[in-house]
Amino acid sequence: MTAEAAFLKTEKLGVRFGGLEAVKNADIGLARGEILSIIGPNGAGKTTLINLLTGFLRPTTGRVFFRGEDITGKEPHQVARRGIVRSFQKNELFRRCTAEQNVLIGAHLRSGGQHGAARTLEALFTSRGTPRAAVEAAREALETVGLGPRAGWPAASLPHGDQRLLGIAVALAAGPELLLLDEPVGGMTAAEAERVMALMTKIRERGITIGLVEHNMNFVMSVSDRIVVLDHGEVIAQGKPAEIQANPRVIEAYLGKW
Amino acid sequence: MKPRSAKRQWFVLALGVAAVAFGLPRVLGPYDLHIVTLAFINAIMALSLNFTLGYVGQPNFGQAMLFGVGAYTSGLLSVRLGVPFAVSILSAGMMGLVFAAVFGPIVLRLRDAYFCMVTIALAQTFMLVANNLISFTGGPMGLPGIPFGSLFGRPLGPEGFFLVSLALLLLAMLVTYRLEKSVVGRAWIGMRDSETLARSVGVNTYLYAVIAYIVGGFFGGVAGGLTAHFTSVIDPKVFMFEISSMAVVGTVLGGSGTVWGPVVGALLVTLLPEYLRLAAMWRLPIFGLFLVIVVVLMPRGLVPTVVDLFARRADRTGPGRPTAARAPADTVVPAAADSASGVKGGR
Numbered sequence: 001m002t003a004e005a006a007f008l009k010t011e012k013l014g015v016r017f018g019g020l021e022a023v024k025n026a027d028i029g030l031a032r033g034e035i036l037s038i039i040g041p042n043g044a045g046k047t048t049l050i051n052l053l054t055g056f057l058r059p060t061t062g063r064v065f066f067r068g069e070d071i072t073g074k075e076p077h078q079v080a081r082r083g084i085v086r087s088f089q090k091n092e093l094f095r096r097c098t099a100e101q102n103v104l105i106g107a108h109l110r111s112g113g114q115h116g117a118a119r120t121l122e123a124l125f126t127s128r129g130t131p132r133a134a135v136e137a138a139r140e141a142l143e144t145v146g147l148g149p150r151a152g153w154p155a156a157s158l159p160h161g162d163q164r165l166l167g168i169a170v171a172l173a174a175g176p177e178l179l180l181l182d183e184p185v186g187g188m189t190a191a192e193a194e195r196v197m198a199l200m201t202k203i204r205e206r207g208i209t210i211g212l213v214e215h216n217m218n219f220v221m222s223v224s225d226r227i228v229v230l231d232h233g234e235v236i237a238q239g240k241p242a243e244i245q246a247n248p249r250v251i252e253a254y255l256g257k258w
Numbered sequence: 259m260k261p262r263s264a265k266r267q268w269f270v271l272a273l274g275v276a277a278v279a280f281g282l283p284r285v286l287g288p289y290d291l292h293i294v295t296l297a298f299i300n301a302i303m304a305l306s307l308n309f310t311l312g313y314v315g316q317p318n319f320g321q322a323m324l325f326g327v328g329a330y331t332s333g334l335l336s337v338r339l340g341v342p343f344a345v346s347i348l349s350a351g352m353m354g355l356v357f358a359a360v361f362g363p364i365v366l367r368l369r370d371a372y373f374c375m376v377t378i379a380l381a382q383t384f385m386l387v388a389n390n391l392i393s394f395t396g397g398p399m400g401l402p403g404i405p406f407g408s409l410f411g412r413p414l415g416p417e418g419f420f421l422v423s424l425a426l427l428l429l430a431m432l433v434t435y436r437l438e439k440s441v442v443g444r445a446w447i448g449m450r451d452s453e454t455l456a457r458s459v460g461v462n463t464y465l466y467a468v469i470a471y472i473v474g475g476f477f478g479g480v481a482g483g484l485t486a487h488f489t490s491v492i493d494p495k496v497f498m499f500e501i502s503s504m505a506v507v508g509t510v511l512g513g514s515g516t517v518w519g520p521v522v523g524a525l526l527v528t529l530l531p532e533y534l535r536l537a538a539m540w541r542l543p544i545f546g547l548f549l550v551i552v553v554v555l556m557p558r559g560l561v562p563t564v565v566d567l568f569a570r571r572a573d574r575t576g577p578g579r580p581t582a583a584r585a586p587a588d589t590v591v592p593a594a595a596d597s598a599s600g601v602k603g604g605r
Contacts, residue, residue: 101447113461129440
């Protein structure tokens with residue numbers, strides 16, 4: 001059964017807001033270890049799709065399977081526990097905390113945070129601190145994105161590009177198997193975007209699968225193994241970067257028909 | 259963290275505590291000792307609120323509900339059943355915890371302004387119940403004759419009560435400190451800054467908010483229990499909005515989401531109006547002006563602002579690295595902060 005073999009798979013996934021079908025009948029699959037980009041014009045439903053996959057939105061139709069398990073309708077924290085962690089387009093950070101504290105909060109699950117009541121009792125009645133593994137994972141996440149030297153900076157005072165990188169570091173610290181990035185190079189300079197390109201390869205080498213939404217075509221064409229094109233909530237094309245570039249329906253969606 | 263400087267900090271702290279415990283009762287007259295004891299109890303109350311208001315960042319304006327539950331638990335147990343003081347205080351805390359465990363999961367399905375309104379409404383409801391359940395609570399006439407209590411077979415004098423309050427205040431501070439440094443505190447601080455991001459990295463924000471409410475419930479109950487014994491008579495006013503708002507003012511004034519902030523704030527809120535009595539009718543205007551000045555100039559509260567001031571001075575020789583002091587001075591009144599993100603909270 002190919003459905004079980006796929007790492008992440010959606011079946012006729014859709015969500016409707018009143019009269020608007022933001023995503024409809026999406027059948028998308030991700031293989032372990034690949035980098036998949038989701039592209040499409042503004043309002044095509046890309047971010048909505050990430051929200052559906054990570055439990056921030058509940059689909060009105062269809063199902064989501066992750067490693068063969070049906071995760072449709074699970075809460076974001078339950079999805080994260082299963083290994084899917086996302087970043088945000090409007091950069092969400094723990095703004096009043098330092099970069100170091102940000103990744104340490106990101107390492108919540110590696111600190112045993114799944115068991116809130118047990119951790120509370122442990123903090124009150126034992127002298128056991130944060131597990132070394134969590135501290136190291138946090139540190140390593142920060143270093144992977146190149147923010148090691150700025151560990152002590154408050155997140156809000158970092159330059160924009162570094163804030164985006166910190167967002168990725170927080171997600172990495174959570175220990176994902178599948179990382180979903182919402183416009184990782186949005187608003188970055190060309191030089192910064194190049195650094196993120198190298199970062200994508202580095203993350204993939206650790207065995208983390210990446211799904212990303214991005215408008216920067218240069219970036220998408222050079223990092224992606226495969227591309228999915230959305231338009232008006234529907235998948236209009238899937239394939240390798242070269243195939244997508246040549247696809248008439250994709251050109252039409254972006255430039256219009258003549 | 260250098261272990262030596264950390265050790266020295268603990269030593270200085272222990273010295274300070276010893277000085278307060280043995281020094282103050284000798285230096286202060288009976289009236290002043292009474293006021294300081296009251297300030298300690300208010301500090302426990304502020305710390306109990308600090309878990310939800312300061313760490314989780316949700317505007318809890320109904321902590322009086324748990325305070326009142328503790329007060330009536332202690333009052334009823336000692337007047338009707340003659341339960342010993344230690345058991346009475348512990349029961350007050352446990353009843354606060356139980357009521358928080360029952361109501362927390364309900365009120366925390368809401369966030370921000372909605373959460374705020376429901377916490378106020380709940381405390382008011384409890385006040386109505388206490389008012390009308392006359393056979394049980396004594397109704398508006400109150401519950402008089404609560405004994406000062408005794409410990410280890412000896413009756414507690416004013417000095418004994420002062421020491422008990424100090425010990426429980428230290429316990430509340432220790433619990434705050436231990437939780438703040440743990441994964442629990444980090445989950446709280448995370449959801450305060452961005453609940454959306456916290457959820458995405460696996461924080462069950464609902465559960466952690468309920469935990470904060472329950473821990474706060476215990477200390478709210480303890481503060482209520484202490485008040486019942488200290489004032490010897492309670493009435494439904496223990497559920498009053500003023501009790502909740504006093505704790506909010508103390509917490510925000512001193513610095514919410516810190517160990518020392520609520521303590522310093524509560525001490526000021528209790529002591530300042532008391533000693534401004536010298537200024538007679540100008541007492542409340544002066545106090546109000548002080549509050550406004552602090553909130554405008556130091557939106558994060560007194561303690562974090564002063565700590566950063568010293569940190570910056572120590573840092574001046576080092577490289578120009580931004581400290582927390584130079585971070586944008588976000589207001590710590592939680593309702594105002596970071597509540598704009600679209601997807602969040604319970605559904």
